[in-house]
Amino acid sequence: MKLYYLPGACQIGIHALLAEIGRPFKIEQAARPDTPEFEAYTQINPKGKVPALIRDDGSLLTEFPVIALYLARINPERELIPTDVEGEIRVLEMTEYLVSTVHMQGYTRARRPGKFTPNESDHEAVKAQGLKIFQAGLDRAEQQIGGKEWLFDKMSIADFALFYLEHWCVLNGIGTLGPRCQAHHDRLWSKVEIRHAVESELIA
Ligand SMILES: N[C@@H](CCC(=O)N[C@@H](CS)C(=O)NCC(=O)O)C(=O)O
Missing domain, CATH: 1.20.1050.10 (Glutathione S-transferase Yfyf (Class Pi); Chain A, domain 2)
Structure with a gap:
């Protein structure tokens, strides 16, 4: 699993969640729209935003609440989302x-x-x-x-x-x-x- 980030941006919430869950993950810096690297980043995440999570099967997941829900669901033993x-x-x-x-x-x-x-x-x-x-x-x-x-x-x-x-x-x-x-x-x-x-x- 790999998390794309911009230093200090909102993905710190997902980054902290991954750290709390404690399973191995990688991080890689994304790019801001005003940089030459941005075009390459949009090939990975067409929305050009963070957080972006590349899952173990290589697929992309975006949107903070959805990424957080996904991480909670695949790690049910951590009980980070109620089951009722x-x-x-x-x-x-x-x-x-x-x-x-x-x-x-x-x-x-x-x-x-x-x-x-x-x-x-x-x-x-x-x-x-x-x-x-x-x-x-x-x-x-x-x-x-x-x-x-x-x-x-x-x-x-x-x-x-x-x-x-x-x-x-x-x-x-x-x-x-x-x-x-x-x-x-x-x-x-x-x-x-x-x-x-x-x-x-x-x-x-
Ligand atoms: N709806 C998205 C919003 C993400 C978002 O706006 N991220 C900001 C960082 S806090 C971003 O990527 N900013 C870069 C930009 O707008 O160029 C989510 O919930 O994940």
Whole structure:
């Protein structure tokens, strides 16, 4: 299995999940659209995005929530997705919200307003709109963790979606983590395998 990454991008959630699962995997750097290597990367992943997972049979899997679900399903002994329907859909609901709304609509606006408007004069308004969506997501997660260690009763794939958003917040100072999200982040970050995996992207 091979994970394509861009240093520090959202695939750190999948990278951390792979490290937590503990089966062997490889990583390879993808390419950004503004580089000469991008054309070659689109031959591997036509969407040109990360995360992209090459599975053991050589096939490509994309989209964070789907990759995370796949990894949970093929490693059932790790119990990273509930097996009952209600439990499963609630974990997927949260994972989808964190990736599609909090990241794609919130963080991306706050960090890269130019993706949403060509007018530089609108950038500050777009950033503010993004920060509001991003912070609302962090606040919702803070509430959901409550007195638990994880978003749900057990660690699940949703925790790895939350982890990369928390990590961005810590690193880039976009948004504010409440004490439960900070502890949730630190709980995962204190796992040596996860820390090494995420840091290896920057070293490579
Ligand atoms: N819907 C995709 C979105 C992935 C995505 O936007 N990834 C960003 C990194 S955080 C990316 O590849 N950015 C490169 C670019 O847009 O050029 C998913 O859930 O995996």
